[in-house]
Amino acid sequence: VTGKLSAKRTFWTNETPTDLEAVTGYNNFYEFGTDKLEPVKYASALTTRPWTVKLDGDCAKPQTVDIDTLLKGALEERIYRLRCVEGWSMVIPWIGIPLAEVIKRAEPLSKAKYVAFETALRPKEMRGVSDRILQWPYVEGLRMDEAMNPLALLAVGLYGDLLPNQNGAPIRLVVPWKYGFKSIKSIVRISFTTREPPTSWNRYAPREYGFYSNVNPQVDHPRWSQASERRIGEFKRRPTLMFNGYADNVAQLYAGMDLKKYY
Amino acid sequence: MKAKRGFTLDIALICGLCLMPVLWLVWRFVQNDLGVNPVETVVRQLGVWGLRLLVLGLALTPLARLLRQGRLIRWRRPIGLFAFGYVTLHLLSYVVIDQYFDWAQIWSDILKRPYITFGMVAFVLLIPLALTSFNAAIRRLGGVVWRNLHRLIYVIVPLAALHYFLLVKADKTMPLVYAAIIAILLGWRVWEWARKKV
Numbered sequence: 001v002t003g004k005l006s007a008k009r010t011f012w013t014n015e016t017p018t019d020l021e022a023v024t025g026y027n028n029f030y031e032f033g034t035d036k037l038e039p040v041k042y043a044s045a046l047t048t049r050p051w052t053v054k055l056d057g058d059c060a061k062p063q064t065v066d067i068d069t070l071l072k073g074a075l076e077e078r079i080y081r082l083r084c085v086e087g088w089s090m091v092i093p094w095i096g097i098p099l100a101e102v103i104k105r106a107e108p109l110s111k112a113k114y115v116a117f118e119t120a121l122r123p124k125e126m127r128g129v130s131d132r133i134l135q136w137p138y139v140e141g142l143r144m145d146e147a148m149n150p151l152a153l154l155a156v157g158l159y160g161d162l163l164p165n166q167n168g169a170p171i172r173l174v175v176p177w178k179y180g181f182k183s184i185k186s187i188v189r190i191s192f193t194t195r196e197p198p199t200s201w202n203r204y205a206p207r208e209y210g211f212y213s214n215v216n217p218q219v220d221h222p223r224w225s226q227a228s229e230r231r232i233g234e235f236k237r238r239p240t241l242m243f244n245g246y247a248d249n250v251a252q253l254y255a256g257m258d259l260k261k262y263y
Numbered sequence: 264m265k266a267k268r269g270f271t272l273d274i275a276l277i278c279g280l281c282l283m284p285v286l287w288l289v290w291r292f293v294q295n296d297l298g299v300n301p302v303e304t305v306v307r308q309l310g311v312w313g314l315r316l317l318v319l320g321l322a323l324t325p326l327a328r329l330l331r332q333g334r335l336i337r338w339r340r341p342i343g344l345f346a347f348g349y350v351t352l353h354l355l356s357y358v359v360i361d362q363y364f365d366w367a368q369i370w371s372d373i374l375k376r377p378y379i380t381f382g383m384v385a386f387v388l389l390i391p392l393a394l395t396s397f398n399a400a401i402r403r404l405g406g407v408v409w410r411n412l413h414r415l416i417y418v419i420v421p422l423a424a425l426h427y428f429l430l431v432k433a434d435k436t437m438p439l440v441y442a443a444i445i446a447i448l449l450g451w452r453v454w455e456w457a458r459k460k461v
Contacts, residue, residue: 021299022299025299026298026299026300030433034432034433034434036299036300037298086432088300088303131434133433133434134433204433220375222376222377223376223378223429223430223432224376225368225371225372225375225376227368228365228368230300230302230303232299232300235302235360236363237361237362237363237365
């Protein structure tokens with residue numbers, strides 16, 4: 001994979017990456033419309049420079065980080081599977097910075113048990129936010145140990161290039177063992193909290209979307225069976241793997257937890 | 264003037280129009296233009312057209328009365344049968360191209376996922392209506408029995424709309440538009456019935 005961004009390849013699957021056209025043309029980004037073909041049409045309205053991410057909350061060094069500072073640092077390329085809660089999946093070559101590295105800059109206090117994320121809210125640029133389908137801004141959260149897991153990535157690019165707007169430019173979360181909606185896009189704020197932060201889809205339908213939302217073929221969603229998935233570009237469904245195939249990396253985070261209760 | 268019977272020009276035109284959506288899908292398939300998730304596109308499009316034709320079928324009687332065009336009544340059969348055709352293709356596409364004959368999964372979908380349960384019930388209820396949509400069946404059953412049987416459509420169309428409403432993840436605008444139209448069409452019947460009773 002070649003492009004404008006140079007990155008060291010650190011973590012990848014040998015599965016064939018999904019076509020760029022599909023990765024950048026079939027998106028769930030409700031700020032630009034609820035249809036999956038709308039983000040590619042309308043996300044170009046989003047201004048991504050200047051862009052800063054505010055780090056605040058329970059931390060010793062709250063600060064504002066400029067996206068270009070992050071881009072100048074060491075970038076990593078990682079090819080991850082992405083599993084959408086709707087039953088489809090892709091394989092995406094991301095470029096980014098481990099989330100843990102950005103978190104460490106702020107020196108979170110020991111009482112900070114969670115990390116809360118917030119997407120930009122720009123009614124003039126985001127035509128979808130006039131529909132109050134979700135409560136804006138979009139918010140997500142991770143437990144601190146999940147956020148510090150080496151798999152958690154803040155992506156700034158894909159396929160060797162800067163992140164297209166419809167994929168969450170200029171910076172988005174990628175947590176590949178969780179359903180796609182946890183991987184919040186166009187982040188403007190990362191806060192450290194002692195209590196479990198609210199998350200957008202959980203607010204919308206708590207029975208359907210839990211805080212954890214780990215990919216789990218044994219826990220069905222009321223609308224979709226999660227036992228199998230359709231890999232975009234393939235015809236036959238394939239079985240969905242526990243933690244999206246990343247059990248070796250993340251299963252220990254949930255040792256002893258009833259994943260049917262904490263879905 | 265007595266309405267012409269049999270396969271007249273307007274009926275032929277309706278059949279031609281009703282074939283358009285499926286031909287369009289075939290064309291898009293040939294052109295490799297079904298999008299990033301072609302299976303979803305096919306299943307959804309067939310379902311949406313089934314629902315549209317079901318609602319249109321429900322609209323014909325009130326429209327015929329409103330526009331004083333008795334002829335529209337004769338359009339119910341082709342439109343109803345095409346609706347059944349699209350619903351059948353919709354179900355087949357789910358079984359064949361979406362689930363690829365994974366019967367265990369299909370069965371658990373029917374039992375566990377309310378939107379699929381309602382969709383299946385609607386389909387099953389449509390079968391007797393399709394099977395009795397020819398003149399010999401009407402004669403055999405007698406007009407009253409036939410008409411009562413075909414009143415099942417008042418249950419089927421709301422079930423189909425509920426199936427659609429429940430499967431949409433968040434943006435319920437379109438399902439609510441269908442629900443509103445169906446409510447008006449059924450409400451008109453209740454109103455007519457109440458008016459005649461007085």
